Amino acid sequence: MAIDLHAASWSLDAMKTLGEILSDWVRAQRRADDQPLLLMLSGAQGIGKSTAMRQLARDIPGLVTLGLDDFYLTQAERRSLADRVHPLFETRGPPGTHDLTLLNQVLEGLLSGAPTSLPVFDKASDDRCPPSDWPWVSEPPKVILLEGWMIGALPDAGAPMSAPLNAVEAQDEQGHWRSFQERALADGYAKLWDLADAFCHLCAPDFSAVLNWRLQQEESNLGLLPGTLPDERRLWVARFIQHYERITRRMLAGGRRSGLAIHLDAQRRVVGAHQSS
Template identity: 55%
Template sequence: MTALADRLLAVATEAVDAGARLIFIAGPQGVGKSTAMTTLTAAIPGSVALALDDFYLTRTEREALARDVHPLFATRGPPGTHDMTLLTDTLARLMAAGPGDSTRIPAFDKRADDRRAPADWTVVRGAPRVIFVEGWLLGVAADPAAAGAPPLNAVEAEDPDGTWRAYQEAELAGPYARLWDMADAFIYLDAPGFATVHDWRMEQEETTRGLAPGTLDAARRDWVADFILHYQRLTERLLAGHRRPGTAIAVDRLRRPV
């Protein structure tokens, strides 16, 4: 067990012992949330883990959003690109499930950039004792003023009038806030800063593609560098503490608790 997983397990167990059943775990890309979820569900009997990433809108739905609202919504990740109805309904079914019930959990194929067919979804049987949800933006607060702020990076420069940002903030104040209201507890994994998140995301891309460290080709590195800019404003907002109350676990560049 890594030091981060060990610390997260201790914090999560404390929350469960205090009566929390639905626990949200937030952390930036590449911090190790998915790996930690495996540790948690193996160590805490009757627990299941869901990933926010599995509840993206379908590619067709995001293409429509990009056409009707702003082209930047073609890229998955920011608020507005998740199927919040599907997620809240899935959580409600899990919370209400009885011993003989089955709940289907969606799955998203990131290589195909689309939701998997229902036949490929996971099935959770029975009533979970604890439900973990992990995602990069869980708990972040809305900031209506962000739409009128100067562009933070090259991606935001493609949104000069703030339409993309305004839609995200409205979503955060509406369906995302209602999702946050469902949680019994929040646990935050805090990176040293956004520059570290950028490096972690590069490492994550290499791991996903089965490459040795430092061997990601230039074109893919450029893609990752552009992709991560879609997340910068909200990642920095989370790290600055503009989020729902919860327990924070700060980590260093090597993902070790500090």
């Protein structure tokens, strides 16, 4: 692809909201041809991607946003994967639990300008919605933004042999769950990342902030006041994000595709940014 990513200048204005800063970043990207831009955005759970996406939808004409979460394998497909590889694959989220064939088909349709339906995953039922419920994009997009927690993550071939980070990884005694993830990152996901014109990474200060944000997100999802999440649900959230811990920590340490890194503090305030080559 003939891409000129530096045709427009980009600078951080800390007085702006995260959504406004991301809008500035999107507008700063350029291609040398008239093809739609394909941008990719990473950010840990609860960091504020959904709020930022609403701002982008208002600011950027011709924007189509795709969430990696909407491309999870179906519940039946994950059960089959769990039977074949490791029981931990019944839980959605880690590399290997996404339908990359479907995602590439959707991207191909959008990039060609053809009318394209966008999958929807219902987290309440833990399964993909029927195609009759998928929205359609009928007009050729100018910008396609793919967002998700692990966008741009790099593989680590040594991870399967390392000591478990938490109780979830301790269930993967032979490293089969981690090995499958690392092979997926080195293959199908790497090919997906190769399609991007540019990356932006929203960086948490540490993993403890990610846990706190995910707890806040769970309270919001359940319509509860801050600090009122029941203990059993707090324990469930703490265990759930252990499925994501290793790769989240890797990305925070720099194990990600190069691009713009926007750093936030524990209150989700933007505190800095830098462009990696």
